[in-house]
Amino acid sequence: MESAIPTIVDGEVRRLDPRYVELQKRVGWITTGVLGALCGIGLPISMFIVRPTLLGFVLALTGVVAVLGLLAWWMQRWPALEYARASYRVDQAGLEIRRGVYWRQVINVPRSRVQHTDVSQGPFERQYGLGTLAIHTAGTEHARVELPGLPHEVALAIRDHLLPRNLIDAI
Amino acid sequence: MPSEHRLHPFSILFSILKQFGALAVPMLLLIVGMGTDQDRWQGYAVVFIVPYALFSVMRYVTFRYRYDDNELVIRQGFIFRNQRHVPYDRIQNIDAIQNVLHRLLNVVEVRVQTGGGSEPEATLSVLAIGDLEEMRRRVFGSAGVTARGQGAVAVERADGETADDANAPAPAAPPARSSRTLLRLTPRDLVLYGIVENRGLIVIAAAFGLAWELASMSNVVERFLGEQASRSALRSAARMIFVDGGPSIAAAAWLVVGLAAFLIVSRVFSIGWAMVRLHGFHVQHSGDDLRTEYGLLTRIVQTIPRRRIQTVTVRQTPLHRWWRLASIRVSTAGGKEGEGGTGRREWFAPVIRADEVDGVLAVIAPGADLAAFDWQPLHPRAARRAFRRNLVVAGILQVLAVALLGRLAWLAAPVLVAWALQTARWFAAHTGWATTPDHVAFRTGTIVRAVTVAPLVRIQSASLNESPFDRRTGMARVYADTAGSDGGGYAINVPYLPREVASTLQQRLSAAAANTAFQW
Numbered sequence: 102m103e104s105a106i107p108t109i110v111d112g113e114v115r116r117l118d119p120r121y122v123e124l125q126k127r128v129g130w131i132t133t134g135v136l137g138a139l140c141g142i143g144l145p146i147s148m149f150i151v152r153p154t155l156l157g158f159v160l161a162l163t164g165v166v167a168v169l170g171l172l173a174w175w176m177q178r179w180p181a182l183e184y185a186r187a188s189y190r191v192d193q194a195g196l197e198i199r200r201g202v203y204w205r206q207v208i209n210v211p212r213s214r215v216q217h218t219d220v221s222q223g224p225f226e227r228q229y230g231l232g233t234l235a236i237h238t239a240g241t242e243h244a245r246v247e248l249p250g251l252p253h254e255v256a257l258a259i260r261d262h263l264l265p266r267n268l269i270d271a272i
Numbered sequence: 273m274p275s276e277h278r279l280h281p282f283s284i285l286f287s288i289l290k291q292f293g294a295l296a297v298p299m300l301l302l303i304v305g306m307g308t309d310q311d312r313w314q315g316y317a318v319v320f321i322v323p324y325a326l327f328s329v330m331r332y333v334t335f336r337y338r339y340d341d342n343e344l345v346i347r348q349g350f351i352f353r354n355q356r357h358v359p360y361d362r363i364q365n366i367d368a369i370q371n372v373l374h375r376l377l378n379v380v381e382v383r384v385q386t387g388g389g390s391e392p393e394a395t396l397s398v399l400a401i402g403d404l405e406e407m408r409r410r411v412f413g414s415a416g417v418t419a420r421g422q423g424a425v426a427v428e429r430a431d432g433e434t435a436d437d438a439n440a441p442a443p444a445a446p447p448a449r450s451s452r453t454l455l456r457l458t459p460r461d462l463v464l465y466g467i468v469e470n471r472g473l474i475v476i477a478a479a480f481g482l483a484w485e486l487a488s489m490s491n492v493v494e495r496f497l498g499e500q501a502s503r504s505a506l507r508s509a510a511r512m513i514f515v516d517g518g519p520s521i522a523a524a525a526w527l528v529v530g531l532a533a534f535l536i537v538s539r540v541f542s543i544g545w546a547m548v549r550l551h552g553f554h555v556q557h558s559g560d561d562l563r564t565e566y567g568l569l570t571r572i573v574q575t576i577p578r579r580r581i582q583t584v585t586v587r588q589t590p591l592h593r594w595w596r597l598a599s600i601r602v603s604t605a606g607g608k609e610g611e612g613g614t615g616r617r618e619w620f621a622p623v624i625r626a627d628e629v630d631g632v633l634a635v636i637a638p639g640a641d642l643a644a645f646d647w648q649p650l651h652p653r654a655a656r657r658a659f660r661r662n663l664v665v666a667g668i669l670q671v672l673a674v675a676l677l678g679r680l681a682w683l684a685a686p687v688l689v690a691w692a693l694q695t696a697r698w699f700a701a702h703t704g705w706a707t708t709p710d711h712v713a714f715r716t717g718t719i720v721r722a723v724t725v726a727p728l729v730r731i732q733s734a735s736l737n738e739s740p741f742d743r744r745t746g747m748a749r750v751y752a753d754t755a756g757s758d759g760g761g762y763a764i765n766v767p768y769l770p771r772e773v774a775s776t777l778q779q780r781l782s783a784a785a786a787n788t789a790f791q792w
Contacts, residue, residue, distance in 0.1 A: 194786035205743070207775075208735040209782030214790055239605060239790065240732030240753035242763075 109258045112192035120229045121250030122180045127225065129176030133169060140165050189248060191259055196236065198248055210246055214238045215263045220256045232256035236263060276336040276347075280379045280400050283335075287328035287397070288321070289373075337396065339410045344384065346394050358393055360411045362386045364580045364604045368404055370571040380404050380573075384411075385604070412561060412577055451558030454632060455621050457566075462550055465623040466543030468591045469599075475541040550622055557635055564620070580604045582730045582756025583763070584620075584637045586629055587722040596626040602636060603756030633725075637711070640725045645706035645713050651747050654768035655700035662692035695719075705750075705766045705777070712752060712781060714764045724762050729788045730754045731764075734781035736774050748774035752781050 144165060148158060179202075187200040195212040199205070219235040226232060232253035236246045251259070330350050337346045344358045367383040374380055379398040386393040399407070457465070466472075551568035557578075564574045585601045592598055600621035621632060633640055651657075666688035673681035698718040706713045712731070715723040737749045748771050752764035769777065 194783065197782075201738075203740050205738040206735055207737075207778065208733060209778065209786075210733045211782055211786035213786055213788065214732045238732040238753070239755040241755065242751070243733050243735065243753040246733070 109255060110191050110193065110262055112190060114188050114190050117184060117187050117189075117250035118229075118231055118252050118255075119184070121231055122184045124225050124229050124231060124250075125180035125183075126177055129173070129180070133173040133176060136172065137169050140169065184250075187250070189251075191262060196248075196259065196263060198246065208243060208246060210236050210238060210243075210263075212263055214240075218260045218263055220253070220260050222253060226253075234259055276338045277403065279332060279335050279396060280398050280403070281332070282377050282379050283332045283398050284325075284328045286374075286379075286381075287331055288324055290397075291324040291328070337394075339407075344394070344407075344411065346396075356394065358384060358386060363393075363411050365574060365576045366404075366408055366411065367575075368573040370567075370573075372569050374398060375571060382407065408575060412575065451556050451563075453554055454557045454562070454635060455553075455555040455624060455628070457550060457553040457623065459547065461623055462546045462553075463543050464595060464597065465550065466546035467539055468589060468595070468597065468623065469546075470538060470542050471545045471549075472538030472540070472542030475545050476538060546622075553622065555621070562620075562636065576602070576604055578636060581636055582754045583724055583726040584633065584640070585722050585724045585762040586633075586642065587720065587762075588626075589720045592623075592626075593721075597623055598626050598629050599623055600629065600632060600636075601762065603754070603762070605755035637725050637727070639708070640711045640713070640727075642713075642723060642725075645708070647704040647706050647715065648773070649704055650700060650766075650768040651745070651770045653745060654703070654747070655696050657741070657745060657747070657768060658699045659693055659696035662696050663689070666692045700768075703766075703768075705764075705769075707777070707780065712764055714766050722762060724764060726752060726754055726764050728781070728784035729790060730756070731781055731785040732790070734778045734785065736778040738771075742768075742771075746771050750774050750778050750781070 144161065148161070151157075153161065182202045183200070186202050186205065187198075189199070190197040193212070195210050195215075197207065197209045199207045216237045216239055218237065220232050221235065222232050230253050231249075232251055232255075233247060233249040234251055234256040236248075238244060238246070248256075248259075331348070334350045334353075335346075335348045337344060339345075340357075342359055342361075344360065344363070346356045346358070348354055348356075364385045367385065369381045369383070370379075379400055381398050382396040382404055384394040384396070548568045549570075550566050553564070553566035556563040556565070560578045562576045562578055564572075564576070566572055581602045582605055583603045585603075586598050587601065588598050598621075599619050602620040620636070624632065630642065633642065670681070670685055670688055673684060695718045699716070702718065702721050703716040705715075710729075711725050711727055713723060713725045715721065732753045732755060735751050735753070737751065738747075739749075742748050747768050749765065749767045750769060751766075754763070766774075766777070
């Protein structure tokens with residue numbers, strides 16, 4: 102099983118798939134677009150109810166556009182920052198994930214503690230050939246550790262590697 | 273096919289009573305609101321009681337459980353049928369709860385806890401006493417044998433006696449194992465417990481809650497304690513203190529007397545609560561099981577298999593230290609401690625003499641010797657960071673105080689700063705970590721101090737966390753996730769470590785977890 106993908110379990114530090122940045126940017130555009138559309142509907146209605154002066158109207162419009170613009174800018178910028186800080190490493194002991202831009206985290210999930218794993222693909226992920234790996238342990242705070250942004254076949258390979266084996270698994 | 277069992281027929285009664293409990297207040301309100309119209313009273317009684325009675329009967333009729341070779345199977349449901357399989361070796365503990373009525377009728381409510389979630393996996397309300405004993409024997413007897421079968425990779429090398437007990441020939445054999453008392457609380461201990469842990473507030477809060485409910489029905493609250501009244505009382509008090517040149521000596525004396533009276537009364541309540549709730553508290557150690565029994569009115573029996581213990585915490589308040597006492601808490605996977613509601617579980621040892629702690633630890637955390645830990649300090653600048661953090665809290669308190677009470681509240685500033693400084697010093701002095709070949713330990717606290725010990729085999733994953741503040745000062749936090757950490761502070765969660773030390777510790781913990789097999 103491991104010989105099929107000999108390259109993953111080598112203890113090398115790997116980046117996520119760069120296509121994940123594209124995917125998140127696209128999600129960002131969609132989110133901004135939906136919010137923009139909602140504002141486009143909501144603003145005229147609220148104007149109709151409140152009936153502000155011309156100045157008030159201009160201020161409200163500027164405010165909404167500014168907030169939306171800031172949000173759009175942030176959602177286009179954030180994925181690259183996140184990508185730059187995220188990496189993973191698979192070895193015989195288990196999986197190590199590093200991530201976080203401001204609040205950084207290194208988490209090691211030993212292979213012997215994996216209860217079960219999921220690989221999921223949303224519609225956009227399918228389009229980009231990406232997948233999300235979720236590892237479940239018997240823990241509490243980290244009972245579910247997610248690693249999104251993997252090429253789908255890599256996610257499957259890691260899953261196969263982490264699958265609980267009866268040999269050492271005492272449960 | 274093993275035969276199926278039913279609940280005790282009294283289940284119907286308890287089920288109805290339980291539904292009543294939830295509806296008692298709305299029903300009372302309705303009945304009172306309706307006045308003394310006899311017909312309506314009966315009408316409402318029918319509306320409320322009949323559906324629940326029917327529901328309870330259906331529940332009793334459809335509820336079955338049976339013991340398969342490796343699992344407990346529970347079937348229930350009339351329209352939506354549900355069959356639940358609970359493997360014996362996943363059952364963490366079996367709790368038995370008996371309130372006064374249960375005891376009069378000689379039945380018991382049983383809660384079966386597994387590792388998943390905080391809710392009991394199965395609640396069997398109610399069983400006859402004999403059925404509970406059978407369940408304990410079937411579940412834990414068989415689990416003990418399974419665990420021994422997997423002993424090749426097992427961890428509990430420090431305790432030869434576990435293996436001996438598990439060697440008992442057949443799981444069907446009655447538990448003729450020798451048992452010894454690990455801990456017994458005398459009435460004197462309970463008095464001490466009542467003083468040390470202020471549980472009196474529970475009683476007072478409950479009394480207030482009841483009074484509020486009764487009073488709100490007759491509009492007493494609005495009349496005497498209404499918003500207007502309490503607001504003006506606060507205002508006049510504030511004026512007395514800050515405008516009239518400080519409180520008069522008489523008023524201050526009254527305040528002191530009132531506070532003292534409140535403290536004394538709440539402690540008396542606390543002692544009373546302890547005497548009732550924890551009456552006859554004792555922990556029995558037989559084989560691999562730890563069996564805790566307590567309660568004067570509601571009798572509670574908990575059985576925790578020793579191998580299911582995830583972490584152990586020894587905690588001391590200043591009063592504990594003064595009287596050379598401590599309290600011990602254990603976390604097992606699932607069935608969180610310290611939650612509200614009737615399912616709340618008490619500390620493993622609510623109070624214990626400090627010199628007895630080692631004896632208990634030898635049983636529940638073999639190989640963990642508190643005195644032998646080589647405690648490692650935090651980052652040298654940890655105290656400074658804690659001080660800065662405390663100053664922020666103090667600043668917020670100060671701003672609030674000034675906003676509420678006026679400019680004179682600035683007088684509190686020096687006190688707040690001194691508090692921030694002292695607690696930061698205590699924090700840095702009493703926080704530390706230690707590792708042994710088998711355990712990791714974390715101690716922390718300023719006024720209330722606690723030591724938490726986790727066997728390395730219980731660690732699920734280890735993480736290293738850096739906040740922006742951590743990175744500026746070259747520090748990091750290490751957290752070890754276990755199946756039994758209950759979020760409330762007593763986990764292995766070491767802050768303010770030097771970055772390099774933190775990295776080494778995290779690698780060490782995850783490597784230790786990776787090289788051992790986890791056992792439920």
